[in-house]
Amino acid sequence: SNTEVLFGVEESLKELTQLADTAGLMVVGSTYQKLVSPNSRTYIGSGKVAEIKSAINALGVETVIFDDELSAGQLRNLEKAFGGEVRVCDRTALILDIFNQRAATHEAALQVALAQMEYQLPRLTKMWTHLERQAGGKVKGMGEKQIEVDKRILRTQIGVLKKELESVRKHRKQYRNQRLSVPVPVVSLVGYTNAGKSTLLNQLTGANVMAEDRLFATLDPTTRRVQTKNGKEFLLTDTVGFIQKLPTTVVAAFRATLEEISESSLLVHVVDISHPLAEQQINAVDKVLSELDVSSIPRLMVWNKVDKVSNPESIKLEAEKRDDVVCISALSGEGVNEFCNAVQEKLKDSMVWVEALIP
Ligand code: GDP
Structure with missing residues (x-):
């Protein structure tokens, strides 16, 4: 009955889909149910269990992910109800899977x-x-x-x-001091999951760039080497995205996966400016960053998905007024050159600092 709550559920499921995608799973469908309180045995009601079971059979589903933390009993009962082959997991386990990969x-x-x-x-x-x-x-x-x-x-x-x-x-x-002796600046992308970080990474660099590049072949798949038109280069690295409902039990693990950004020369904060909660997301990211040891690292903010907002002109005007904000569409490529220029501008200062450390 409460549309706000419903909107919350759908947004949350969308994010869960994105997370599953990040974990390398292919999502074939999602569903939800409104209950006064979760079923203590199976979280969802028996009708919903049956509905999901027939979808499992029809689509050959291997994994069912719940958007909430399940008790051990619920996990077990659901696995039994769906049939032994199906893996049931919850949001927390999925997030930990991603952190583990990243x-x-x-x-x-x-x-x-x-x-x-x-x-x-x-x-x-x-x-x-x-x-x-x-x-x-x-x-x-x-x-x-x-x-x-x-x-x-x-x-x-x-x-x-x-x-x-x-x-x-x-x-x-x-x-850290050892790694700083690599004279190529590292630019880290931070931001909410779904903000468009990996789309930007792909827009800037072809996936095959690293193929025969021996120096960088050992980089993890989320780091790319970007060569700008004037021959300058930097390493662009994606970080594990922020998540709305991050369970408290995994906060420490999340922060640890983010800690590597303290070695970067520049932090690029990617924002989905078309998101209704963009401002809250910005604040949440800033808050976590302020708790990490990164205050001395220069920052650049990117307002992404300008192609998707209803008022692109006023958004762009607003960005122009502010220092350190670049508007782009990672999807269409709009503003990406300006983004590269802004990155280089920012790096000019920090490069002096990095080179000074090299004996
Ligand atoms: P990440 O979680 O931050 O890496 O986000 P992704 O790069 O995976 O993007 C999340 C979703 O937003 C994908 O469906 C993208 O296609 C979409 N997306 C990313 N950038 C843009 C953009 O500039 N415009 C629009 N309309 N969609 C975008």
């Missing part, structure tokens, strides 16, 4: 692994009691013993990870 530094990888284990810990219990129940109570106590063993193993691993993280953090500064 963790570019050792520290980030450790932080993500830690979050994954902490996510698993409370979900172990029910899995084993389930097995026990399945065995008809014949092995009473077996499940419980197994839970204790598994939990102990997991806790030990968590402890080991935490220690390792501590020591990696201690040595971080050392690493």
Whole structure:
């Protein structure tokens, strides 16, 4: 009945679709249901379970992702209801999957692994009691013993990870100084998921650019080498995007995946200016950036998707009035040259600083 709430659900599902896409999954459909409160056994009602099950069969679905955190019991019951082959996961698990794929530094990888284990810990219990129940109570106590063993193993691993993280953090500064000795500036794209960061990355560089480039062949797939018309170059790197409903349990992991940006020469904040919540998204990104150690790094803001707004002229006027804002359409390529020029302008200052550090 409340259209605002409905809008929220649809926006959130759109974002979930985008996240699944980022994780390398192909989304074939989405659905939602309005309930007073989630079903304690299956999150959704039995009619909805049946509806999804027939879609699974019709479309050959392999994974069903829920846009909320599911309890261990709900995960298990849903998996059973959908049939053994189907993987059921929730938003948190999907986000952790993405962080895992995108963790570019050792520290980030450790932080993500830690979050994954902490996510698993409370979900172990029910899995084993389930097995026990399945065995008809014949092995009473077996499940419980197994839970204790598994939990102990997991806790030990968590402890080991935490220690390792501590020591990696201690040595971080050392690493950074080594990486700064590469005389090619690194430009990091930050912003909300769906803002158009990867579209911009692709617009600027052909995907095959790195093919026979040995120096940069070891870069992760989210970094590209951009050569501007006057022969200058910089590395453009995409970061894991911000997410509206970031579960608190994964905030530390998210920040760790972002920490690599403290090594960049310039931060480019990409905004979907056509988004109704653009301003709130900008503030949220700024807030997280202010908590990272990046205040000394120059910034450039990009208002993307100007082709999609109803009032492009006034948006462009507004951008012109402000320093450090460039309007573009990453999709059509409009404004991309201006963007490159602005990047180079910004880099001029920071390059002096980077070169000064090279012995
Ligand atoms: P990312 O999550 O920040 O990497 O966002 P993507 O680059 O994946 O873009 C998210 C969606 O926005 C995709 O469907 C793009 O096609 C679309 N998009 C990106 N840039 C533009 C743009 O300038 N104009 C329009 N209309 N759509 C865009």
